[in-house]
């Protein structure tokens with residue numbers, strides 16, 4: 001197949017590109033660094049010529065609800081309009097388990113993205129996954145305050161990014177299916193535990209302090225709203241196994 005990967009240079013996108021190529025697909029990656037701006041639409045029409053399926057893993061790093069909604073609606077809208085013109089038969093989008101149970105901040109954008117995809121006029125698949133194992137190091141980097149790391153209480157069931165990437169390619173190969181079964185990792189852990197384990201493995205002598213963050217989003221993260229319900233697909237690689245392979 002000819003597959004376009006929106007955000008193919010990102011944390012997840014790199015896995016999608018590598019695995020799709022290894023399976024013999026022809027892959028084009030869409031990112032600003034590669035001359036395609038998904039927010040303005042510049043370069044998109046040319047890049048989608050001859051493409052069978054688009055896998056959208058583009059992202060903005062923000063906690064601001066308006067910025068998130070603006071980004072994800074613009075990117076999905078531009079992709080879907082260009083897909084219709086180019087005759088792309090399948091739009092595969094990655095979302096997050098529990099976005100509808102905490103539709104605020106960043107998640108408001110993901111929920112808006114799902115809505116645009118469902119109504120975009122191109123046959124679609126939406127896969128919701130839990131946090132990637134890489135979420136813990138991102139938290140370590142963003143929440144460090146000198147020797148301290150302040151981690152909000154958060155129940156998580158993290159999954160390997162390469163397994164999410166493989167599931168997205170499976171979906172592209174299988175054809176449009178609407179909402180796919182949610183995908184989570186094999187174990188439930190508190191985020192502070194994962195951040196501590198990552199810091200220890202990488203020799204960072206930081207003190208990880210878990211705290212109760214205010215607001216609806218963090219309440220949802222605490223109370224297990226981001227944990228997949230029964231019937232979800234379960235990834236194989238544990239956080240500990242991923243840590244052993246992480247460079």
Ligand SMILES: NC(=O)c1ccc[n+]([C@@H]2O[C@H](COP(=O)([O-])OP(=O)(O)OC[C@H]3O[C@@H](n4cnc5c(N)ncnc54)[C@H](OP(=O)(O)O)[C@@H]3O)[C@@H](O)[C@H]2O)c1
Pocket residue numbers: 006007008009010011012013030031032033034036037038039040056057058059060061094095096097110129130131132133135
């Ligand atoms: N992190 C998690 O734990 C998690 C869990 C479940 C689902 N997800 C979802 O996974 C997806 C990927 O997340 P990620 O962490 O892999 O993202 P990421 O590392 O932040 O990568 C973002 C990608 O989007 C591209 N991009 C950003 N703005 C763009 C623009 N205006 N035009 C074209 N490309 C643009 C970036 O390339 P350039 O900067 O070069 O443009 C990059 O390739 C997101 O949809 C996220 O919601 C994440």
